[in-house]
Amino acid sequence: AQSVTQLDSQVPVFEEAPVELRCNYSSSVSVYLFWYVQYPNQGLQLLLKYLSGSTLVKGINGFEAEFNKSQTSFHLRKPSVHISDTAEYFCAVSDARRAAGNKLTFGGGTRVLVKP
Amino acid sequence: EADIYQTPRYLVIGTGKKITLECSQTMGHDKMYWYQQDPGMELHLIHYSYGVNSTEKGDLSSESTVSRIRTEHFPLTLESARPSHTSQYLCASSAFKGPGARDEQFFGPGTRLTVL
Numbered sequence: 001a002q003s004v005t006q007l008d009s010q011v012p013v014f015e016e017a018p019v020e021l022r023c024n025y026s027s028s029v030s031v032y033l034f035w036y037v038q039y040p041n042q043g044l045q046l047l048l049k050y051l052s053g054s055t056l057v058k059g060i061n062g063f064e065a066e067f068n069k070s071q072t073s074f075h076l077r078k079p080s081v082h083i084s085d086t087a088e089y090f091c092a093v094s095d096a097r098r099a100a101g102n103k104l105t106f107g108g109g110t111r112v113l114v115k116p
Numbered sequence: 117e118a119d120i121y122q123t124p125r126y127l128v129i130g131t132g133k134k135i136t137l138e139c140s141q142t143m144g145h146d147k148m149y150w151y152q153q154d155p156g157m158e159l160h161l162i163h164y165s166y167g168v169n170s171t172e173k174g175d176l177s178s179e180s181t182v183s184r185i186r187t188e189h190f191p192l193t194l195e196s197a198r199p200s201h202t203s204q205y206l207c208a209s210s211a212f213k214g215p216g217a218r219d220e221q222f223f224g225p226g227t228r229l230t231v232l
Contacts, residue, residue: 036223043120043206043223088157102147102210103164103174104221109157 002027002093004107012113013081021076021110023091030096033074034104035065038088047089050074051096061085086114119143122207122224129197130232137192137227139207146211148190149221152176153204165190197231204228 007022025031032051036044048059055067065076074091091107120141129135139148150163151174161174165184179201180194190209194201208221 041225043122043225044208045223046220049220090157090159102221103149103161105161105175106151106159109159111157 002031002095002105004091004093004105006089006091006107006110008110009108010111010113012115014115015083016080018077018079019081019085019112021089021091021112023074023076023107025072025074025091025093027072027093027095031093032096033065033067034092034094035059035063035074035076036090036092037061038090038109040087044090047076081112081114083114083116086112088112120207120209120222120224122205122227124227125225126228126230128230128232131196131198133197135194135197135229137205137207137229139190139192139224140188141190141209141222141224142188143209143211143222144187145209145222146187147209148184149208149210150174150180150182150190150192151206151208152178153206153226155203159206163192197229199231202229202231 003026005024013019034049035047038044047063048057050057050067058064063078089110092104123138146167148165151159152162153159160176162178163182165171171182180192204226206226207224210221
């Protein structure tokens with residue numbers, strides 16, 4: 001079984017400032033890692049994912065994340081946020097073994113509030 | 117562009133009523149999922165299906181039931197709604213893309229259920 005911890009439940013940030021959202025996971029097997037964004041009254045949209053290869057993953061809307069296996073982390077960053085980045089952000093993992101299917105385990109979410 | 121739909125978007129209903137939350141996708145995905153999202157944002161998998169006539173319970177126990185008679189349709193039913201069922205329900209789908217690949221889950225907009 002896997003578990004995901006998002007260390008910050010809420011992150012206020014000023015427009016054009018950088019932001020980092022922290023995500024740590026625990027698993028006894030290899031995992032795939034995902035970041036999703038949820039805008040108000042909408043479903044989840046995939047920002048980026050790590051499956052294998054380069055540990056620095058670039059996603060949509062200028063976001064990127066770095067997989068750190070030794071620290072079991074997958075922190076999300078953006079160098080300069082916009083008002084439109086105000087949303088909930090979810091980190092998720094899935095068991096990388098093919099037989100495990102594609103079930104996701106989510107973290108508790110981080111609410112980003114971008115202030116002008 | 118993801119084509120996954122949920123109806124109704126909002127539902128307020130009295131205790132004891134039977135309700136069905138609809139989820140449909142037009143992408144031909146074989147895998148479908150239901151997540152429950154608590155007011156504090158955390159998402160939990162409650163049901164999943166890997167194909168027609170295949171349904172499994174997820175990580176979080178739920179009194180709801182699901183069916184998968186058609187590939188594109190994955191309704192969730194509560195026989196007797198209770199206030200403890202008040203939550204947001206998110207449907208998702210994905211498709212197997214071959215060995216070594218990891219299918220992305222596409223999410224619907226969600227149904228916000230309130231049971232009085």
